[in-house]
Amino acid sequence: MHLLIVEDDEDTAAYMRKGLMEAGYTVDHAANGRDGLFMATSGSFDAIVLDRMLPGLDGLAVVQAMRAANISTPVLILSALGQVDDRVKGLRAGGDDYLSKPFAFSELHARIEALLRRRDVQSVETKLTVGDLELDLLSRKVKRGDRLIDLQPRELRLLEYLMRHAGQVVTRTMLLEGVWDYHFDPQTNVIDVHISRLRQKLDKGFDKPLLHTMRGAGYSIRAG
């Protein structure tokens, strides 16, 4: 997977680059908006991480120019401006996701994974499967092995989000955004309690747990 980082701050760029390369990505870097746009239009990247405030050409202008040139590479906008309308502006300009600075690397990583996955999954599914866990999207029924698992509507939505991102790390803010559609950093353990309830229903009585806690990052549902 080939990523482009457009970030003027050397240290932040180096830190992201190092982390992402360790995670197995090929990473290119542009230090200003003009170079970023040039590279985005010529190279074939799988995703772009774009800083909002850039010298030369502003981040929003870069996305707009990209979208105008029919380049649909997923873009994650990074910004030190974390206010409500900044986020709206970023997504309206053509960004696919928005992450406020400062962020934990795990958050960035999880969101890039989600962006890359979003591109793969285009077909309409009626059933999600992870190991012996099955979620029927039409009847809204959940089965593990032969056992029917009774879930509340909210637990079902939570499970659906996790299963759609099966094998990936899903952060707390991603869950809050994906399941409840609210964008802020939950400082308290509200999300963790939801997960532990869900885990009770999914994994209790089974040898192999499916819902894993990724320390310092978030959660992941996977068979192995």
Added chain:
Amino acid sequence: MAVPRALPGFLRSSTFRLSVFYVALFFLSVGALLAFIYVQAIATIDTQTEQATKADAAALVQEYTAQGIAGLIDAVEDRIAPDRAGDGLYLLEDDEGAPLAANVQTWPTAEPNPGGWVSFNVDREDGPHQARGLTYALKDGSKLLVARDLHARLDFQELMVDALYYALALTVVLGVGGGLLISRRMLNRLDAINRAAERIRTGDLSHRIGTTGSHDEFDRLSETLNAMLEEIHRLMNGMRTVTDNIAHDLRSPLTRMKGRLEMLLREPADTDAQRVAIERTIADADQLLTTFTALLSIADAQSGSARATMAPLDLDELAGDIVDLYEPAAEERGIAIGHEEGQGSVMGSRQLLFQALVNLVDNAIKNTPAGGTIQVAVRRQAGAVHFVVADSGPGIPETERDRVLEPFVRLDSSRSTPGSGLGLALVAAIARLHGARIELGDNAPGLVVSLIFPVVA
């Protein structure tokens, strides 16, 4: 306002009240003027009548002195001849009271005044008239009355009274009509300014008040207000730039710091103590960022820029979401959180209002002991929508309730629990942004926080 609301706007306006006052004043001055004219004219008429009567009488007495009674009779007969009959009234009686020459039938019964004048009524073709005249006792025992019919004076009186009525009626009609017209015109101009100001107040900061180009007082007022708005806009932009720069310049080093620490954490640590130190430093950096983010959010809410993203919002749905999100966390602490369903829609920012709610419910959970309850409700009350979070915790003493809405204020009782002391200040700022009041009350026991939104028609 004491004036009933049913009155149309222009009747309640100060311009209209002012014009009514001026109509009354004008009314009085016209009345006074007419009264003065009336008194003066009557006095002139009276004087003229008196002089004419006197001159006439003097001529007749002279006739008598020169020609005797026969000459006088001729003179009187001459004056009362039908073709000459005017306002003159005469009665000449002999010493027995028999009329010698007359167009008045009976001698006046009233006593003459010290000047010799006597007032009486006389029957004329069109009814009784008032008359006034002089009486003379002649040497041969006969008596002469020379008087004037006063109908001219009475006619004039009537004319004056009629004129007074017409003038007053016209004054009222013109005054009230003119007042209405002027007040409506003024009100339209003022309304335009009001509407523009309201639009600006609710977030459209680039809007300006229109001018008519007439350079009158209203145009000057509009220009002054526009200049003021320009200044406010500039200052707010300045504020925004400063906070944006602070956000960028402080967050970037913090991001780097956190990044480096996290990278360090991924390397194999030399000792456990180092690992713990790094973890604690990251936690401190996070705490710093939390406070910092809350401060920026407060500044952002205060700047009103989020008004641009406001949309009609169902508060009950928000209440349902917050209860849904916090129900497991509350249950884990042995607290029952409930949603009392209601109805209420406002124009608002979904994200910001939810953030306000998160702060309120977080506080409630922190302060409510196990076994307690938290209620989230939307109620319509007295033309407002109340968004209520009530808990059964220790509550806040009445004297402290205003204080806790200020930034960084933490009550002694909550010093031991984590938090920045910015939560309620952020809630207050978000409430203000939405034109809502925040009210802290007693839930007996517990705290009840209400965000009170005005209902938009």
